[in-house]
Amino acid sequence: MxxxxxxxxxxxxxxxxxxxxxxxxxxxxxxxxxxxxxxxxxxxxxxxxxxxxxRSPPQLPHQFQAEVQVLSHLTDPRQEYPPSIGRMKVQYDFDQQLARAEMLEGYNAGKTFVRRYDQKQEFMVKSGEFRKCERAYLGDTMPVPEIPFTQEFVAMESVRGKVCEHWMHTHENVRVHVYSDVASNVPIRLTEENIIDGQPTMLLTFDLLKVHVGPQNVSSFTIPDGYERSDCVRNVGGFPYIHAFHYYLRF
The missing domain is CATH 1.20.5 (Single alpha-helices involved in coiled-coils or other helix-helix interfaces)
Structure with a gap:
């Protein structure tokens, strides 16, 4: 046991x-x-x-060509004037100090502006029935293409079928949205809105379409329509800036 x-x-x-x-x-x-x-x-x-x-905030290209579309959200698209949409074909080369804008639609449609900062001269050619050419002295320094403010990354989004980084900047009652194409690393859309009592109101949208980045051929910046410099009437005051991506890219 x-x-x-x-x-x-x-x-x-x-x-x-x-x-x-x-x-x-x-x-x-x-x-x-x-x-x-x-x-x-x-x-x-x-x-x-x-x-x-x-992740780096988007930067504007220094050499490119594109079609630019500008939409004014506060303008009634049903009215003829002022137009709510503007379109222009832009050739731009900051490194060579060259810029050209052919106005396709909207205000100044039918006009082509050539800015030769390298030669300190600019031209405006109007086509059509009342065709003419004007020239002016261009003493200004070509503005640097840049987005000067601090941008905050928001999200990845799709714009016109392209994968884009959405960046934003807020200053007082204005908010700016920049959408940069991931594939090309080029900003393709900018939208500005006004904030009143916490409610956004769309102001302007700039779209860069058919963007091709690279140096531009100097021969593209001659006076259009076969004009010579001597054919162009002198314009003492010169011509206003053309805004291709708000005032961040102007010439």
Whole structure:
């Protein structure tokens, strides 16, 4: 009997030991799982922070050609004047100090402006029935194409079927949205809105279409329609700035 009792006692003690060992192992494995999850979560946060810090706000190209469309949201599109939409074909080369805008639609439609900052002269040619050419001295420095304010990244969005970074800047009661094409790294849309009592009112939208980045051929900046400089009437006051991407890109 004593031997049997000793065997039963030994068997019972061994069973308790295995149960305790199993519980300790289970707790340790549970703690290990939480540790791994915490490490993975921390790594994810680091990756997100790294991507955010590596993201750069959009910059305007210094050499390109594009079609620019300007939409005035406060102008009734049903009325003939003033027009709510303007379109122009732009050739631009800041490095060579050249700019050209052919007005296709809207205010100044039918006119072509050529700015030769390299030669300190500018021309305006009007086509059509009342065709004419005017020239003026261009003594101004060509404005640098830049978005000068600090921009805050908002989100990734689709604009005209293109994957874009959405950036925003707020100053007092004005908010500016810039959408930059990820594939070309070129801003293709700018929208300005006014904030009154927390409610946004759309003002202007600039769209860059058919953008081709690269140096421009100087031969594209001659006086249009076969005019010579001597054919052009002198304009003492010169011509106003053309805004291709609000005042951030003007010439």
């Amino acid at each position: 004593d031997g049997l009792l000793r065997i039963d006692f030994y068997t019972s003690s061994s069973s308790c030991g295995f149960e305790n060992l199993s519980k300790r192992y289970s707790k340790r494995r549970h703690r290990s799982s939480w540790t791994i999850m915490f490490m993975l979560f921390s790594l994810l946060l680091l990756l997100i922070a790294s991507v955010s810090s590596a």
